[in-house]
Amino acid sequence: xxxxxxxxxREFGDNLTKLDSHIELRMEASRFFMIAxxxxxKYGFIFLSDICGVDNKGDSNKDxxxxxxxxxLNLEEFCLLRVIIEIDENDRLTSLGTxxxxxxxxxxxxxxxLGIKFDSDLGAGFLNPEDFGGHPLRKxxxxxxxxxxxxxxTQFPDDPSxxxxxxxxxxxxxLGPHHPVMRNxxxxxxxxxxxxIRRCQYETGYHHRGLEKQAESLSWPVLITLLERLNSQSPxxxxxxxxxxxxxxxxxxxxxxxxxxxxxxMELSRIQDHLECIASCAVAAGNESVYFICQQxxxxxxxxxxxxxxxxxxxxxxxxxxxxxxxxIGWITECFEGLKKIEDLLNHIxxxxxxxxxxxxxxxxxxxxxxxxxxxxxxxxxxxxxxxxFDLRKVNPIYFYSDVEFEVPLGVRGENxxxxxxxxxxxxxxxxxxxxxxxxxxxxxxSTTPTSLIPPSGIHYSSIESSNGELGFTVVSDGKSNTPxxxxxxxxxxMNIIALPEMIQNRLLDDALMSFSSLNINPGExxx
Amino acid sequence: MILKNEYYKAKSLTIGxxxxxxxxxxxxxxxxxxxxxxTTINYPIExxxxxKNQMGLxxxxxxxxxxxxxxxxxxxxxxxxxxxLEISGKDGQEPDVFNLDVGKCIFCGWCADVCQEKAIEMGxxxxxxxxxxxxxxxxxxELKSKGRKLEPENKSQVKSEGIEG
Numbered sequence: 224x225x226x227x228x229x230x231x232x233r234e235f236g237d238n239l240t241k242l243d244s245h246i247e248l249r250m251e252a253s254r255f256f257m258i259a260x261x262x263x264x265k266y267g268f269i270f271l272s273d274i275c276g277v278d279n280k281g282d283s284n285k286d287x288x289x290x291x292x293x294x295x296l297n298l299e300e301f302c303l304l305r306v307i308i309e310i311d312e313n314d315r316l317t318s319l320g321t322x323x324x325x326x327x328x329x330x331x332x333x334x335x336x337l338g339i340k341f342d343s344d345l346g347a348g349f350l351n352p353e354d355f356g357g358h359p360l361r362k363x364x365x366x367x368x369x370x371x372x373x374x375x376x377t378q379f380p381d382d383p384s385x386x387x388x389x390x391x392x393x394x395x396x397x398l399g400p401h402h403p404v405m406r407n408x409x410x411x412x413x414x415x416x417x418x419x420i421r422r423c424q425y426e427t428g429y430h431h432r433g434l435e436k437q438a439e440s441l442s443w444p445v446l447i448t449l450l451e452r453l454n455s456q457s458p459x460x461x462x463x464x465x466x467x468x469x470x471x472x473x474x475x476x477x478x479x480x481x482x483x484x485x486x487x488x489m490e491l492s493r494i495q496d497h498l499e500c501i502a503s504c505a506v507a508a509g510n511e512s513v514y515f516i517c518q519q520x521x522x523x524x525x526x527x528x529x530x531x532x533x534x535x536x537x538x539x540x541x542x543x544x545x546x547x548x549x550x551x552i553g554w555i556t557e558c559f560e561g562l563k564k565i566e567d568l569l570n571h572i573x574x575x576x577x578x579x580x581x582x583x584x585x586x587x588x589x590x591x592x593x594x595x596x597x598x599x600x601x602x603x604x605x606x607x608x609x610x611x612x613f614d615l616r617k618v619n620p621i622y623f624y625s626d627v628e629f630e631v632p633l634g635v636r637g638e639n640x641x642x643x644x645x646x647x648x649x650x651x652x653x654x655x656x657x658x659x660x661x662x663x664x665x666x667x668x669x670s671t672t673p674t675s676l677i678p679p680s681g682i683h684y685s686s687i688e689s690s691n692g693e694l695g696f697t698v699v700s701d702g703k704s705n706t707p708x709x710x711x712x713x714x715x716x717x718m719n720i721i722a723l724p725e726m727i728q729n730r731l732l733d734d735a736l737m738s739f740s741s742l743n744i745n746p747g748e749x750x751x
Numbered sequence: 752m753i754l755k756n757e758y759y760k761a762k763s764l765t766i767g768x769x770x771x772x773x774x775x776x777x778x779x780x781x782x783x784x785x786x787x788x789x790t791t792i793n794y795p796i797e798x799x800x801x802x803k804n805q806m807g808l809x810x811x812x813x814x815x816x817x818x819x820x821x822x823x824x825x826x827x828x829x830x831x832x833x834x835x836l837e838i839s840g841k842d843g844q845e846p847d848v849f850n851l852d853v854g855k856c857i858f859c860g861w862c863a864d865v866c867q868e869k870a871i872e873m874g875x876x877x878x879x880x881x882x883x884x885x886x887x888x889x890x891x892x893e894l895k896s897k898g899r900k901l902e903p904e905n906k907s908q909v910k911s912e913g914i915e916g
Contacts, residue, residue: 633752
């Protein structure tokens with residue numbers, strides 16, 4: 224790590240500063256786009272994790288209109304590089320799509336929501352209609368709601384590589400968003416040749432709630448209530464990620480018991496979310512019995528949440544400085560019993576699905592290449608199923624993740640079947656983590672009173688391994704006001720969906736739904 | 752941990768059929784004669800055991816004479832993330848208007864946390880239904896009739912533990 228920093232320092236000089244958790248690089252916009260390829264190929268920053276655009280209007284310290292914050296990761300050294308560039312309203316940005324293909328979707332989002340101009344044509348946006356008239360994340364945005372709907376055309380532009388005869392046999396199918404497997408999240412337009420999918424486009428934005436804009440009007444402590452509603456399957460992950468960021472930025476040491484309780488609930492959420500994914504895969508394959516077995520397992524975790532906090536879906540256990548409630552008496556025994564039952568259910572699913580020839584035939588499709596997955600910014604079980612050993616619980620452990628024993632399951636081929644196997648094994652590992660933590664539960668307080676509620680001025684970023692992948696928050700605070708200046712959610716589903724068109728290309732129409740559900744796209748997390 | 756190679760090999764047909772038959776008959780026997788015959792409960796006749804941390808509808812706390820402890824300080828109205836509360840009145844006195852829109856309330860508990868007088872707390876009522884939208888807005892008198900009367904010694908105890916908002 225030290226040598227690596229020295230090497231970087233030699234090239235970038237005073238622009239580079241080393242902080243606790245990351246390296247910060249401030250430079251001119253034009254120079255950054257020249258060295259971006261160098262950063263990737265020479266220094267190994269192959270993974271673009273997030274881009275956050277900030278509108279500086281009304282901030283007297285900044286002389287340019289926009290700041291852009293890039294978070295780039297070197298996976299070998301686990302070194303997080305934060306690049307901050309500033310641009311004016313009329314400057315045109317260079318798209319980084321050729322270097323980090325994952326950046327294209329993030330840039331499109333910035334163009335729609337902040338009105339940042341690019342020198343190349345990025346294609347159609349997915350959040351604002353073309354005649355929306357304004358950019359919602361700008362500070363001077365005045366809502367002017369018009370009745371306007373612009374949706375993707377159901378027909379594709381002509382493919383020049385095929386002749387007229389072939390073009391004649393192609394047809395177009397509209398799939399979703401009102402489909403039980405797709406949970407109203409994505410609309411897919413497929414070009415079919417017979418039963419094979421030749422081209423695919425997807426349209427998101429059906430669940431866009433303007434969470435990031437709304438966060439700018441809520442005060443720091445109350446924000447947690449809003450962010451809990453980001454992901455409906457594992458809300459505890461979101462609040463833990465947020466509380467971890469707040470505690471890290473304000474230097475709050477939470478009690479050990481709170482850390483342990485958070486770990487237990489994070490792993491229970493992970494079990495619940497993975498079971499939901501397997502259930503959804505089973506429904507897409509037409510297997511109802513495994514769906515109900517998975518729902519039984521989810522009922523057990525929901526019951527555990529309910530016994531703890533009184534609420535099934537949004538447990539509201541986290542608060543800044545620890546957890547609100549201690550574990551109730553008798554809860555630990557119930558938890559062990561529940562985990563035992565979940566393990567039985569897993570064995571049952573394994574008898575029915577693992578190595579079953581029908582399940583293998585249906586699922587040995589839609590592979591993602593490991594290199595391509597990294598380029599597209601995919602994280603979580605989907606990335607691990609390709610064989611990339613990247614789990615934030617191992618490489619950047621928070622709480623007691625460095626003390627508990629668990630293994631990271633890695634797939635071989637990156638197919639749907641690998642994603643199923645990885646999720647099954649991760650549930651088993653999560654059960655083992657919960658048992659280890661509950662066996663050694665520290666005693667003492669469950670929360671501390673935070674000394675201040677407003678994070679210091681500057682940019683803060685932290686991320687945790689949620690059930691779908693890297694879930695992080697970028698927060699810009701001015702250090703005085705009661706509301707955040709800008710909040711950006713780095714949600715795993717938002718990035719994982721990029722792989723979908725490549726996965727289902729040249730596959731059967733039947734496989735499209737199974738591939739979609741194996742990604743475990745959560746609509747709330749996808750559109751925010 | 753790389754997944755085992757044997758997971759990728761299909762089971763032979765005989766083993767597959769045998770295993771699924773055993774699994775099926777085991778589950779049929781378990782459902783018919785086992786302890787867990789029924790997984791559902793007869794709700795609402797049979798009530799579920801709720802947690803003591805459960806948060807229901809916010810309710811007012813009343814003193815011995817049935818007056819609210821509220822001083823119209825507006826702290827709860829300001830912190831409410833969904834703007835479910837509407838309060839107006841002279842500072843230091845009982846409010847003139849105190850409306851709670853149950854349709855907006857998400858039972859998050861911030862109003863109870865922020866109240867220095869402990870005039871509002873989270874109750875346990877959570878099964879709420881109405882025919883028209885207007886009847887979801889509870890007025891001050893309605894809330895008072897649902898309020899909880901504090902014992903005198905209990906009140907002083909609660910007051911000393913007040914959290915600063």
